[in-house]
Structure formats: C-alpha cells, structure tokens
Amino acid sequence: MSEAAVSHYLAEYDRFRDTLAASWPVQRRSDALDYLKTHGFPTRRTEQWKYTDVSPITRRKFTLGELPAADIDDALVEKLRFSRLDCHELVFINGSFSAELSRTPDLPSGATVRALQSDGDGNAELLERYFGNEDIGHAFTALNTAFLNDGVLVHVPDGMEIPAPVHIIHLGGREDETQPSQPSPMSHPRNLIALGRQAGASIIETYAGFPDSEYFTNTHTSILAQAGARLDYYKIQQESQRAYHIGKTRIRQEADSRVDCHALSLGGKLARWDIDVELVEPGAEINLNGLYLTGNRQHVDNHTLVEHKQPHTTSNEHYRGIMNGRSRAVFNGKVIVHEQAQKTEAHQSNANLLLSTDAEVDTKPELEIYADDVKCSHGATVGRLDENMLFYLRSRAVDEDTARSLLTYAFADEVIRDIRFPEIRERLEQSIAGELPDTDLIKEFMQ
C-alpha cells in the first residue's frame, strides 16, 4: 500500500518538477523525497498514528492538477471573507495564488506579506535564514517539502506591528464533480511567518473547499517569533465533508515572545493537525486554544507537542471537543520539560463531550518532565451532558432539545470566548449553533 503511494508521488514529482516555485532549494526537495522513499507513510503501528489510519489518503491517487479556472465561484470565496474586518486577504485555489481574488491593502514599509511564487527568487534569502534547517518528521511533511509550490511569506521587521490581520484563504477541490473518474486534486501550501524582535501580527488561516468535493490538503506553517514578538494565530479548518486534511504548524519562540494559537477543526472527512511548539529562550509563552467538532463519519485528530527548553517558560493548553454521529476524535497533547527548564509552568486540559452512542474519542495527555522546580498539570475528561444541568433548565421550563443545545453550545463557548476578533467569534458561533436543533432559540440566549 505504502510503496504504491510513494511511487505515485515520486512520479507526480517528476511530472511537475519544472513548474514548482523556484525559491525553494532543489536539494531540500530531493532530501524530502529520499525521506519518503526510506520511511514510507506512517501506519497505525507508529505510536504517533496509533488512532489514525492514513490509508484512505494513500489509497487515492491525488494529483497536482491544473491551474484554477478563471471563473471561480465568487460567492464561495465571498462567504469565507471577513467582510467587516479590515484585513489583508490572500486567496489560494488548490494551492496556487489567485491575485484577482486577493486584496492587499498597504503595509507598513519594510513588512512583507506575499505569495511565495509571486516574485521568483526574491524570497530565497529570507527562507534560508529563518527556515533553512527544519527537520522533516513524517512523510506528509516530506511531501509538502518536495511539492512546495506556493504559500504565504509574512515577515515583520523588528519593532513593527502590522495593524490589520492577515487572512490566508485556501480553497480546495473542484467546482464540477460530475467527472468522478478524474483524479482528485491535492495541494501542499507552505506558509512561513517570521516576526522580528518586538514585532506584532495577527494571522488567520482558513481552509475550505467546494461543497462535496474530494481533495487533499497537506499544509505546513512555520512560525518564528523572535524576542518580545507577539502573534495572534488562528487556523480555521472547515474543509468539505469529503476532504482529506493533514496540517502541521511549527512554532519556535524566543525570549519573552508570546503566541496565542487558536485551533479550530470543523470540517474534513479525515483531518489531522500537528502543532509543535519549541520555547527556546526564557520567558516565552504559548497559549494553545483548541476546538474540534465532529459529526457523521468524520475522523479528526489533533496532536500538540510543547517543548520547554529553557527556564521560566509558560504554556497553557485548553482543547475541547464535541462528537456526534459515528465520528471519531483523537487528541494527543504532549508537554516535554527539558532538564534546564526550571520554573516552567505548563498546564493542559482536554474536555470531550460525546453526544451520540456511536461516537468515539481517544485522548492521551502526556507529560515528560526532566526538571524538578516546575508546576505541571494536565487533565482530561470524557462525558455526556450533565443530568443536573439539564434538570435545572427543564425545571425552568426550557424544553429538552433546547436545553441540550444550550449546554452543548456553552461547552464550546469556553474556547470561543477567548477569541479576540468578534468577526471570527461570530462565524464560529454561527457554525456551531447551526449544527444544533432549535438554533433560533439558542440565538436568543446568545444575545
């Protein structure tokens, strides 16, 4: 199985090698392919993939496909924009930048926000300086590294702040699904975000697709926050119900930097997302906030890894999940406190709400601690709606369905209310409330 998939991707690479963006060194591409040849795709025998079987992805022969047609449905993109939010918007269709659909207001001079492919070799030096020595880790990162073609480069120089958020929209799949015999498209976007000392930015990544379209998004985002930098980072995954999504976010933080990361997984048939955080200098702080909602036969897997490498680093992690239908959710949160990292504070919690008897959740909060002067804790819960809370609402004449919806909504809201932008909050509230019965009634309560 895995060998067939590997040779398929090697052939794909040979077919498209000349069209791929030039600013990425060929050496790194071939190293990544070598990795793929040696290691193959992960199986469930690999501890990190114990609960997620990737064979639905490796079985299908995804292709890089053609460039997007000019007449993309504007309405679809329109729905994904935050129209009331003043922001830089970069739109990608199946991994390729679309200048017509994007809008880029003026930036403070010296700051860079642009698509990787838009200016040939111009980015090579920046890329090499900040992201030159990342290791590969697993087969999907290797695929992304080999097929890297487009994505966004954000560079904010020392002491500068980009006031308007940067919104990156990735749209996958095909509008016309009438020819199922054609191979489904794949994309390997790579986003690179480098914040200088005392720099600040807000970045939003949205992943979506054409309704009912089958496609594969394999995305990778690398973030570097230098001393004192401040980043607000959102990733909203609302892929189509037939889409496959593999994502990796790598965050490296230097002294006194702070990153707030909001991970929101709503869509996809099979979605996996790894967040790897390295706190490499004292005073770095990461807040990981996550929400996953699953229904039908969805499979959503969230992995996080926080490495405290130096003293006085802080991490707070709070993930919540709601499972319905025959869906399955996986959460794996790992905190490693290295030997030197005294005075570390690391807290992690994962709460899961099972709404249906056929849903399943597998959670594994891990701590690996090699220093003694630390405060670390983790907690995980799995349960249903609290009977007492339901009774409380029923006794106040709220009917059962509404009471359930309300409590479910309140469960998710614990994560949503920490989001700074009201526009994002609103969109999430709508999409959660939209899944529940008696939406109109809950909305009354939401006011």
Place this chain on the structure above:
Amino acid sequence: MTDETAKVEELVHKEYEHGFVTDIDTDTVAPGLNEDVIALISAKKEEPEWLLEWRLDAFRHWTRMTEPGWAHVHYPTIDYQAISYYSAPKAKEDGPKSLDEVDPKLLETYEKLGIPLHEQKMLAGVAVDAVFDSVSVATTFKEKLADAGVVFCSFSEAVQNHPDLVREYLGSVVPVADNYYAALNSAVFTDGSFCFIPKNTRCPMELSTYFRINAANTGQFERTLIVAEEGSYVSYLEGCTAPMRDENQLHAAVVELVALDNAEIKYSTVQNWYPGDENGVGGIYNFVTKRGDCRGAGSRISWTQVETGSAITWKYPSCILRGDNSSGEFYSVAVTNNYQQADTGTKMIHLGKNTRSTIISKGISAGKAQNAYRGLVKISKNADNARNYTQCDSLLMGDTCGAHTFPYIETGNAGAIVEHEATTSKISDDQLFYCRQRGIDEEDAVNMIVNGFCKDVFKELPMEFAVEAQKLLNITLEGAVG
C-alpha cells in the same frame, strides 16, 4: 544545594539492606532456551502432557515475537540464551513436611529479611507459601485453609492435585501469546502460587507469598493464579526482596486473577528487588504481566502496589471489567532512586454495563531515576454508564530525575464519564518551612510530606504491609531532598 547533594550522597551509599547470598546447592539447568529445555522443565516437574503442549505453544509464539521497545526505559539487550531457566533447591527431594525439616539456611535467609516463617505463623496469622528460587519449600496453615475449602498451594502441587482447575483457568486471563514476556513465562515458568476460593467463602486469613531470587544467573518465572468463585473474598499479599549481585537478572512473572459473580480479590504487593548500585550497575529487570478478570457480575478486583526496588520495572496490573456492575481499582506508589527506571501503570478495560474503575498513582523520582505512569482506560461500546476516575501525581526530588505521564483514554460510549488528572511538582519550600518552624527536622519533615503524599495508597494496604511499605519508603528516600 550542596547540602542536598551531600544527603543524596549519603543516601546512595546506604547499601541494600537485604543484600546477601544464601549458599546452598541448587539443581540448575545449563543456560539456554529451546524446546528440549522446556521438555526438561516439564519432565522434572512431572507435568501432564497438556501442560507441556501448552508451554511449547507459548514458546513457539515467543520465538515469533519481538521484544517490546515502547516503554520509557533503557537497558542493554538481554541475551535470553544466556539465562538458566531452571533452578530448584536440592532439599526438594527430601520433601519437607513441616518447617523443622526445611533447610535451616533458608530459614536464616527469611530471618534476615525480617519475615521469619515461624514467627509469622504465630503472630500475624498469615499463611506463607514461600517461594525460594522457583520451588515452594514450605506451606503453612494448610489445615485451617482446608477446613474452609480454600486451596492454597504451590503451582506444581496444584498441577498434580487439582489439574482440572488449573487447566480450566490457566492462560484464560493472560493468553500464551499475550506479550513477549508473558509468552516467555508461559513457556518456562517453574513454580508459583495457586489459590482457589470456593463459593460463598470468605478466606479466613490473608494469604501471602514471599518471593526471593537467589541463584546467580537464574531468571525467575513465577506463575500465580487466583480464582475466586461466586460470592467469595480473598486478600493476597506478595512481597519481594533479592540479594545483592552485579549482574542484571530477569524477572518475568505472570499473575492471573479470576473473580466470578460478586467475588472480590484484593491483591497487594510490596516490591523491593535489588535496584542496582549507585552507578546503575546490576539490579533486577522486573517485567511482569498482571491481570485480573472481573468475569462475573458485581465482582471486584483491587490492586495495590508499592514499588521501591528493581533496576527496571515494567508492570501494568490490569482489570478487565467484563461482568456488569463490576469494579476495578489500582493504587500504586512507585519510588525510583539513583539510576532506577520505572514504567508502570494500569489498564482498565470496561466491557460490562455500570462498571467502575479508580486509579490512584503516586510516583516519586529522585537521583537520576526515571519514573513513568502509563495507563489505559478503555470504555467499549457496550459499557453503558461506565465510570472512571484517575489521578496520578508525581513528586520530583533533585534536578536530574524525570517524571512522565502517558495516559491513554479511549471512549466509545457516550454514557461514560471518564476523568483524568495529573500533577507534577517538587516538595514545596512552604511545606518544608512550615514543618521546620514547628521544630521538626528536615529529614522527618520530608518523610512526613512524602508519606502524606502516598497516604491514599498506603491506607489500602493491609496493616502489616502498610508498616513495611512506610519503612521501605523512608529508607529509599532518606535525605533525597534538602
């Protein structure tokens, strides 16, 4: 810091209390493992044909398996062909009928351990089935137990006298091919304990077995099987010490518990095998498979363990909650010091309706030790209203040790409620200051705080064991915190 280091120094130089070798003749088979050795073991023990077949089946599985590498422990590769798989005290031929006939050197050994058989017989009212290098040499209180209908004997005797019971239950909880070490044990186990509590019987006393590794180069492979029939109750105590030796020794035991309707088994362990010296040389490799099957409705299995010894501990006493309304409990204190490594925890597999499980795990890590909790709570699809509560706390002493938590929670039923919480910290300066301020010296203060930390587990131990456990803990950790 220097003070602390000095105290750690002092501690690590405290030699292992029970380090001595009893010099008696043993009947040892040459090192190596193949089907002939297994046939030889089986023949020496005059076992029936089916048991030999069962051993060979396990051996064939074992040869196809690979040693597990997922545990958070590191050790040099074990050469299984360099181990001698059978060693029995010579005295066996004489067949001691009472304590007086037992080799006095053996009794001396127990005396040094502070657990003299004859004293225990009179004072503690505990029946002791003492395993000395794989073969039982003395069993006490047989008559009293026989009156109650309880069968408590060595495994070899059980094979001779109660073959039907053994055949029915052996391997029914831990199948021959369950895991690498269990398969090895199934192939070469030499002796162990067998216990059968008939219907509606409350075992009149606490049952106890002391294991002790003695002959050099002999891995010990015990097999324990406890069956509690409908409505019965038994409390079983297991304690271990081992003499000092420089070569690593392998200990791969298997314990199987079966609880039928409304039966209850309480299994307590104090494990104090030789942990190796301050440089991490020597020590026992303790790779144990322990599993209880709550087969009947309303049954209950409770594991309590205090792990202070062994160079490496790899041990996950588990409960399969098969019967409706059954419950499983796991209480553990694991202490590691110097270069000790422990990867221990439990598995609670909820299969029946209204099943409950409780996990309380306390890990204490000092010196350069690594201490990991690894647990699984699995709620299967049909386990309606299952309930689990897990708490695992770690205490770190010194800045070169590690404490790790790897809990797996798999929930496939929406009616289940599963809670897990874990904390890791060191003894806080405030707590120490509070005690010092009231005239309690540092050493005692640390002991008090550590004992308080472990109290939830110690209170589950039978009285005699609780005392021994507290003493062990104090010895193991003396001066580890400044």
